[in-house]
Structure formats: C-alpha cells, structure tokens
Amino acid sequence: MIIQPRASAPDAPGDAPGADLPRLPRRTARERDAAFLFSPWHLILIPIAIAMLIPMVWMLVTSLETLSQTRHFPPELLPHSVRAANYTDVLRQAPFARWFVNTMIVTVVTVAGNLLFCSLAGYAFARIKFFGREVVFILILATLMIPFQVVMIPTFLIVRDLGMINTLGALIVPNLAGAFGIFLLRQFFRTLPVELEEAARIDGASRLGVLFKIVLPLSGPVLATLAVITFLWTWNDFLWPLVTIYTPNNMTLQLGLTTFQGTHQTSTNLLMAANVMSMLPVLLLFFLAQRFFIRGIATTGLKG
Amino acid sequence: MRIRAILESDHLSGWAFASPAVFLIFVFGIVPVIWSALLSFQRTNLLSVPRWIGTANYQALASDPLFRQSVEHSLVYTALFVPLSVAGGLFTAIALNRRIRGVRFYRTAVFVPVILSTIATAIMFLWLLDPNFGLVNYLLSRVGLGPYGFFDSASGALYSIVGMTVWGWIGFDVIIYLAALQGIPPTLVEAAEIDGARTWGMFRNITLPLLGPATLFLVVWSSINALQLFDEVYFITKGGPGTATYVVVYYLFSLAFQQGVAGYAAAIAYVLLIAILSLTLVQLWVGKRLVYYAS
Numbered sequence: 001m002i003i004q005p006r007a008s009a010p011d012a013p014g015d016a017p018g019a020d021l022p023r024l025p026r027r028t029a030r031e032r033d034a035a036f037l038f039s040p041w042h043l044i045l046i047p048i049a050i051a052m053l054i055p056m057v058w059m060l061v062t063s064l065e066t067l068s069q070t071r072h073f074p075p076e077l078l079p080h081s082v083r084a085a086n087y088t089d090v091l092r093q094a095p096f097a098r099w100f101v102n103t104m105i106v107t108v109v110t111v112a113g114n115l116l117f118c119s120l121a122g123y124a125f126a127r128i129k130f131f132g133r134e135v136v137f138i139l140i141l142a143t144l145m146i147p148f149q150v151v152m153i154p155t156f157l158i159v160r161d162l163g164m165i166n167t168l169g170a171l172i173v174p175n176l177a178g179a180f181g182i183f184l185l186r187q188f189f190r191t192l193p194v195e196l197e198e199a200a201r202i203d204g205a206s207r208l209g210v211l212f213k214i215v216l217p218l219s220g221p222v223l224a225t226l227a228v229i230t231f232l233w234t235w236n237d238f239l240w241p242l243v244t245i246y247t248p249n250n251m252t253l254q255l256g257l258t259t260f261q262g263t264h265q266t267s268t269n270l271l272m273a274a275n276v277m278s279m280l281p282v283l284l285l286f287f288l289a290q291r292f293f294i295r296g297i298a299t300t301g302l303k304g
Numbered sequence: 305m306r307i308r309a310i311l312e313s314d315h316l317s318g319w320a321f322a323s324p325a326v327f328l329i330f331v332f333g334i335v336p337v338i339w340s341a342l343l344s345f346q347r348t349n350l351l352s353v354p355r356w357i358g359t360a361n362y363q364a365l366a367s368d369p370l371f372r373q374s375v376e377h378s379l380v381y382t383a384l385f386v387p388l389s390v391a392g393g394l395f396t397a398i399a400l401n402r403r404i405r406g407v408r409f410y411r412t413a414v415f416v417p418v419i420l421s422t423i424a425t426a427i428m429f430l431w432l433l434d435p436n437f438g439l440v441n442y443l444l445s446r447v448g449l450g451p452y453g454f455f456d457s458a459s460g461a462l463y464s465i466v467g468m469t470v471w472g473w474i475g476f477d478v479i480i481y482l483a484a485l486q487g488i489p490p491t492l493v494e495a496a497e498i499d500g501a502r503t504w505g506m507f508r509n510i511t512l513p514l515l516g517p518a519t520l521f522l523v524v525w526s527s528i529n530a531l532q533l534f535d536e537v538y539f540i541t542k543g544g545p546g547t548a549t550y551v552v553v554y555y556l557f558s559l560a561f562q563q564g565v566a567g568y569a570a571a572i573a574y575v576l577l578i579a580i581l582s583l584t585l586v587q588l589w590v591g592k593r594l595v596y597y598a599s
Contacts, residue, residue: 039404048396049413055428058439074442121325130318136326143333147532147580149553150573153343153560154336174332177325207317236421238535243561254423258539261427268431275427279420286419297418298479
C-alpha cells in the first residue's frame with residue numbers, strides 16, 4: 001500500500017474542512033425549484049446510480065434465495081420466497097464468528113495503537129525540538145513512497161523470527177504506527193495556537209499533560225479521520241494476512257471469505273450471505289461517520 | 305540537579321514521545337527496504353541460508369518470458385484503468401456537483417463501493433459476471449449478445465478486472481474532484497458568465513484548468529495503485545486463464561510464497577519500486593508543464 005500525503009495541510013481548526021462534502025453552488029430560488037424537481041442531469045445520474053447499486057442489490061437478493069433459485073436462467077430478480085436461513089447456515093458451516101472476532105481484535109488494537117503512537121510522535125515532530133528530528137522525520141516520510149511489496153518479504157522474515165507467524169500479532173504489531181498517521185497529526189498539531197500550550201507549560205503542566213489535556217481534545221476531527229481510515233484499511237487488508245496466516249482459526253474476515261469461497265463455490269446463496277455479513281460493520285461505520293470517511297479518503301487517497 | 309535537567313530537556317522528551325512509532329517504522333518500514341535490496345542479490349527460499357549471487361536475479365529477469373508477460377499485463381491494466389477511472393470520476397463529479405433532487409442519494413451510491421474490500425467486490429462481480437447464471441449475461445442475452453465468459457475467458461479476463469476495479473474506485477476520484485470543484489471561486493465562474501462563456505467553453509477554459517492539480521494527483525495515485533494490482537487477480541483468476549492475467553505483483557507473490565524463490569521475487573519488487581518512482585517522476589514533470597496552479 002502506498003499513501004500519498006497531499007500537499008495541503010489537513011483542516012485547520014475552525015476552518016471549513018476542505019475535503020468535506022462540497023457545498024453546492026448557490027442559485028436563485030426559481031432556478032433551484034425547477035432543477036430540484038427535474039434536471040436533465042437526472043438522466044445521467046440515475047443510470048450511474050443504478051450501475052453502482054446493481055452489484056450490491058443483486059448480492060442481497062441472491063443471499064435470500066434458495067440454491068435452486070440461484071441456478072435459474074433467466075435469473076429471478078424478485079424471488080417469490082425469501083430464505084433468511086442462508087445467514088444462519090453460513091454461521092454454522094464456517095467459523096465466521098471467529099473470523100469476525102479476529103478481525104475486530106486486529107482492527108481495534110491497530111486503530112488504538114495508531115492513535116496513541118502517532119499522536120505522541122506527531123506531537124514530538126510538531127512541537128518538541130530534539131536531536132535528529134528533521135532527519136528522522138524525512139526518513140519516515142520517505143517510507144510513504146515505498147510500495148508494500150518491496151518490504152513484504154523481509155517483513156515476513158522479521159515477523160517469523162519474532163515467532164508471530166500465524167498469530168494475530170503478525171497482523172497487529174507491524175501496523176501499530178504508520179508514517180501517514182504521524183504526518184497527518186503533525187501537520188494538524190502545527191496549526192494549533194502554540195500560546196495555549198506554552199501557558200499550560202508555564203503553569204507547570206508536563207509535555208504529556210499538555211498533549212493529553214490540551215492538544216488532543218482540540219484534535220477530535222483529525223483523530224476521527226485517522227481512526228476511520230486505519231479501521232478501513234485494517235478491516236479490508238488482504239495481502240498481508242494471506243502471507244502470514246494459514247490456519248482457519250486465526251484468519252480475518254477477508255481471508256476467511258476466500259477459503260469459504262473455495263469450499264462453497266457452488267452455494268452462491270451462502271457465499272453472498274457471507275459477503276453481506278462481512279460488509280456490515282464497514283457499511284454501518286460509513287453511514288454513522290460518512291463525514292470522516294469522505295474527509296479521510298480525500299486527504300489520504302487510501303483504499304485497501 | 306544535572307540529571308533533572310537532562311530528564312526535562314527537550315531532547316529526551318522528544319525522543320521519548322517519538323521513539324515507539326519511530327522504532328516500529330524503523331523495524332517494519334526501513335530495515336526491510338534495505339534487507340529487500342540485499343535479498344535481490346541473493347538466492348534464498350526463505351528457509352535456506354541466503355547465497356550471494358550478484359546481479360544474477362536481475363539478469364534472469366531480463367530473459368524471463370513470464371515476467372515479461374506480467375509486465376505487459378500490468379501496463380495494459382494501468383493504461384486502461386487510469387484514464388477510465390479518472391475521466392469517469394470527473395464526469396460523475398461534475399454531474400453530482402449541483403443541487404438537484406436526490407443528489408445525496410446519488411452521491412452515497414457512488415461512494416459506497418470505495419469502502420468495500422477488494423475481496424467483497426470480487427465476490428459480487430464473480431457472481432454478476434457468472435458465465436451461466438450471471439445477471440450481466442442475462443441482460444446481454446436480452447439484446448441478443450453473449451454469453452461471455454468474462455473472468456473465464458483468456459481474451460476478456462483482464463478487461464473484466466479493469467471494469468470491476470473502475471467500479472470499485474470511481475467513487476474515490478469523485479470525492480477528490482468534488483472537493484476540487486468546491487474550491488473553484490464563484491467569482492471566476494460569474495466573470496466568465498458575464499463575458500458570455502457557454503457551458504462547454506466554461507468547462508474547457510475555467511473548470512478543467514482549475515481541476516489540474518486534482519487530476520495530476522489522481523493520475524499519479526491511480527497509476528501507483530494500478531501497478532500494484534494483486535488481490536483481484538489472486539482471488540478471481542490466479543493469473544489465468546493460462547497466463548492471461550499474470551501481473552507483476554501476482555508473479556512476485558507466487559515466486560516468493562508459493563515457489564520459494566524469494567531472492568528472485570525481491571529483485572522483481574525492486575524493479576517495481578524503480579518503475580513506480582520513475583513513472584511518478586515523469587508524471588509530475590509532465591504535470592508541472594501542463595497543470596495550472598492558481599495560488
């Protein structure tokens with residue numbers, strides 16, 4: 001995976017977040033009313049929306065069909081009966097709950113680790129003048145340009161020497177801190193008014209106290225953005241789990257899905273039900289925190 | 305007193321704050337880059353003691369027909385994926401950048417695929433494009449076409465992957481373009497309107513130049529990603545049918561972790577690194593000439 005830091009600093013406090021859902025161009029009331037009811041753009045947008053939604057709707061429909069319904073040509077677009085038991089069948093036939101818990105553990109610990117370690121490091125690079133700061137920061141930034149495939153083989157060897165192959169630790173430890181998170185938080189911390197922090201220092205607060213009591217409480221949106229992006233990347237990661245995990249009990253959802261697909265190739269209805277379930281947490285988070293997803297995706301350009 | 309001064313000095317607290325993250329990035333980000341370079345000059349299967357063989361891996365690459373094919377497929381994929389996703393994203397973003405009924409719904413529909421995993425997307429498309437029972441072949445049959453094999457056909461598999469990944473990525477381009485469109489100052493648009501600019505002229509002379517930086521970013525970024533294509537190939541086609549969808553990272557993976565030729569795979573990784581860096585530099589260099597930066 002490669003992350004390109006964008007040139008602009010992430011949202012300054014109180015500023016309009018540039019990467020949020022864009023505000024729409026202003027129009028006169030009459031124009032607006034007319035366009036609101038019908039605009040020729042609907043003729044373009046409706047087909048686009050259908051094309052984007054059909055794969056997901058078709059998956060959902062299939063996940064509620066019987067096996068024989070899925071083996072029907074022409075396909076049954078509106079099945080006359082609904083078979084919700086596919087979902088319980090999946091849970092019975094594969095350690096799906098286990099994969100879910102594994103993925104949850106890996107994701108939550110990775111997100112927490114990134115928030116903590118990137119906050120600490122980001123603050124040090126933003127505010128504390130220490131020996132070697134510039135060199136180390138540039139080195140860290142340089143790692144952003146390295147494709148994951150270049151480090152994959154030696155990282156595998158390192159993780160193996162640490163005895164972590166085929167454990168969740170292999171998925172967690174190498175990803176507990178990332179160059180992108182440090183960069184994102186450093187850029188944000190530098191936009192905060194330094195006077196607040198200096199005043200607290202004069203009042204006797206420690207560096208750690210300043211970070212946790214003053215800086216981080218002001219950094220809610222940028223921390224949420226980092227959390228959501230780390231969540232998304234960890235939840236959806238495939239190549240690294242594929243390399244390091246080989247027993248079903250230790251697999252994550254993405255890896256589990258591929259083994260499930262291998263053994264249930266012909267049970268399309270079960271496969272679709274499994275797929276729907278694997279998406280639910282990310283979809284749920286997306287609809288709860290759409291703002292942070294959009295902002296995170298726009299500032300990082302990060303997917304999978 | 306002296307110890308206290310050291311303990312409270314910025315050097316110590318700075319390193320104390322930075323060291324957990326710096327240590328992790330050093331061990332898992334910087335050491336492996338160097339190690340990988342060393343591996344590329346060695347013969348090892350990840351278990352044996354590595355043997356130094358000089359540039360033999362790189363020389364072998366030059367005459368490896370499967371590597372050559374993988375590079376070709378990666379380049380074809382990139383040459384299709386990048387323009388299709390960027391142009392499609394631009395078009396969709398412009399359509400979405402207006403206040404009309406249901407625009408929030410359309411936007412959500414376009415954004416959702418971005419958050420789905422490559423595997424989840426691949427499972428959906430395997431079914432959608434199923435040669436026997438797939439919805440797409442059904443629709444094609446209604447207009448007297450098909451059935452097509454899509455992922456099963458040597459001639460169509462790579463293009464099917466292009467189509468699927470464009471579907472999965474287009475929302476990302478739309479998000480970037482929508483943010484850029486928001487940044488266009490309304491005064492410029494109004495001035496052009498007063499000067500009598502028509503829709504196309506406005507787009508050609510105002511909108512498009514101002515979207516230059518976003519376009520350059522998307523082209524660079526999509527190219528980097530396209531050259532790293534792996535998940536979909538591994539999951540759907542395993543490089544097949546035959547070798548029709550062998551791409552660089554799939555070949556690298558199969559060498560390192562299935563055939564145990566890790567040194568050779570590390571050489572491929574380094575070729576990939578250099579290819580990505582040079583392509584990025586060329587794109588940025590060309591971009592600098594073409595892109596207009598407003599501020």
